[in-house]
Amino acid sequence: MFNFLKRIFSPPPPVPARPAPELSQPAAPPPIAPPPPQRQPEGDSIPVPLRDIVARLPGALASLACGPATGIFSLPVKTALGQLSSGAVRIPFGQIRQSAPPGTFVNNADFDGTLVELPLAKILAAVNPALLVRRTGQTRVEVPAEISGPFGTQDKTPVAAPKPAPAVPFTPPTPVVPKPACSVPVAAPQAPGGDALTVPLSALYEFWAEPVRKEITQFNWNNASVRLPMNRLDSALKTGRVVFIWGELMQWTDVPAHSLSSLQPETLVELPLKVVAPLFMSRQRTPVIQKKITIADNIPNIFAEAVKPASPPVAPAPVPETVSPVFAPAPLPANVLGEIFGQPAKKEWSPQEITQKINALPGVAASILAMSDGLLVAGDLPPPLKSETMAAFLPQIFGRLAHYSGEIQLGPLTALTLLSGQTPCMIFKTGALYLAVLGKFGTPLPEALLQRVAAELAKRN
Numbered sequence: 344m345f346n347f348l349k350r351i352f353s354p355p356p357p358v359p360a361r362p363a364p365e366l367s368q369p370a371a372p373p374p375i376a377p378p379p380p381q382r383q384p385e386g387d388s389i390p391v392p393l394r395d396i397v398a399r400l401p402g403a404l405a406s407l408a409c410g411p412a413t414g415i416f417s418l419p420v421k422t423a424l425g426q427l428s429s430g431a432v433r434i435p436f437g438q439i440r441q442s443a444p445p446g447t448f449v450n451n452a453d454f455d456g457t458l459v460e461l462p463l464a465k466i467l468a469a470v471n472p473a474l475l476v477r478r479t480g481q482t483r484v485e486v487p488a489e490i491s492g493p494f495g496t497q498d499k500t501p502v503a504a505p506k507p508a509p510a511v512p513f514t515p516p517t518p519v520v521p522k523p524a525c526s527v528p529v530a531a532p533q534a535p536g537g538d539a540l541t542v543p544l545s546a547l548y549e550f551w552a553e554p555v556r557k558e559i560t561q562f563n564w565n566n567a568s569v570r571l572p573m574n575r576l577d578s579a580l581k582t583g584r585v586v587f588i589w590g591e592l593m594q595w596t597d598v599p600a601h602s603l604s605s606l607q608p609e610t611l612v613e614l615p616l617k618v619v620a621p622l623f624m625s626r627q628r629t630p631v632i633q634k635k636i637t638i639a640d641n642i643p644n645i646f647a648e649a650v651k652p653a654s655p656p657v658a659p660a661p662v663p664e665t666v667s668p669v670f671a672p673a674p675l676p677a678n679v680l681g682e683i684f685g686q687p688a689k690k691e692w693s694p695q696e697i698t699q700k701i702n703a704l705p706g707v708a709a710s711i712l713a714m715s716d717g718l719l720v721a722g723d724l725p726p727p728l729k730s731e732t733m734a735a736f737l738p739q740i741f742g743r744l745a746h747y748s749g750e751i752q753l754g755p756l757t758a759l760t761l762l763s764g765q766t767p768c769m770i771f772k773t774g775a776l777y778l779a780v781l782g783k784f785g786t787p788l789p790e791a792l793l794q795r796v797a798a799e800l801a802k803r804n
């Protein structure tokens with residue numbers, strides 16, 4: 344009983360503190376290994392964008408680009424690896440032109456053998472590094488310990504101080520006039536080899552880039568002249584555009600060599616056809632003066648008929664009177680051009696007369712005749728059309744569509760009809776010439792008559 348009451352009135356025993364639960368720290372996630380680098384597959388070719396190749400073409404080749412440079416040029420890996428050791432990769436321009444989409448370049452194979460340098464950065468970025476094998480046969484050279492490095496050593500051995508050099512009297516340096524920081528000197532002018540066409544520079548730069556025109560005005564080159572090589576003009580005029588690099592064109596001027604400097608040496612400048620083409624054609628048509636040789640009287644003419652000695656006249660024997668049949672002369676070939684133009688008796692027609700008579704036909708507004716190299720022969724188009732530009736592009740337009748006509752099995756192309764709005768234009772290939780006839784607005788052209796004119800012109804040239 345006493346123990347019972349003691350338990351009631353005695354203080355409760357202390358409750359032992361419960362240990363705090365251990366907070367386990369979250370385990371760190373295992374490190375994620377970086378994905379292995381993707382190895383570029385070893386293909387047979389390296390894709391090079393055409394736009395990067397066209398941007399590096401020189402002036403003569405850049406003039407052949409006539410459309411947007413889209414697509415990829417596939418460079419064989421074997422070709423790239425064989426030339427990377429030389430620091431540049433070059434291929435013939437013909438491979439680029441033939442692999443480009445239709446319409447990228449003019450169909451002209453004159454420059455197919457010219458080597459073009461491809462963008463090296465694009466090739467190195469696309470080539471598989473595993474293919475770049477270190478050259479075999481390299482040897483390792485051990486440098487002896489007694490040879491110090493070029494940047495000094497850790498040796499603390501005291502070195503004797505060098506003897507002072509003898510005093511040299513000070514001579515003030517010759518002042519040097521600094522050149523402009525951004526000016527790029529141009530090589531000394533070199534006269535173009537062969538025949539050249541001299542043209543005033545002021546007649547060429549009207550529509551050039553503004554920085555180039557500012558240079559010409561700043562250095563007072565307005566009165567300078569340019570000697571354009573005839574062979575370069577001939578190749579450029581066949582493409583319909585005459586484009587050169589400004590740094591190259593400067594070398595053909597009569598500007599003194601010490602004055603040649605430019606901030607835009609790589610800028611392309613296009614020469615106006617209306618100035619260059621007539622001068623080139625007049626030079627090509629310059630007659631060659633032939634020397635007249637006087638033959639002495641004592642030199643016999645071996646082509647003259649022998650003179651027979653005179654013989655006494657013999658009385659003709661009486662001929663019985665007979666009636667000979669009357670033969671009609673053979674008919675002369677019909678003068679087609681004379682019949683069409685209303686002058687049947689006229690047989691000789693100059694190119695200018697032909698275009699004038701074509702312009703008089705019903706529905707015809709103007710006409711021109713051009714050579715196969717794009718030079719204007721005769722005729723004139725109303726403004727704002729340019730006759731020289733139209734003549735330069737006639738062979739390209741007709742030749743390209745004739746190629747497409749053959750590819751789709753339509754047969755040979757004899758004539759081409761263009762319709763711009765309600766204004767018709769017909770193009771004919773007449774032998775070595777091209778005939779373009781522009782119609783009046785809303786009026787059809789006399790196609791039958793023009794076909795006959797074109798057929799007759801094809802027989803005459």
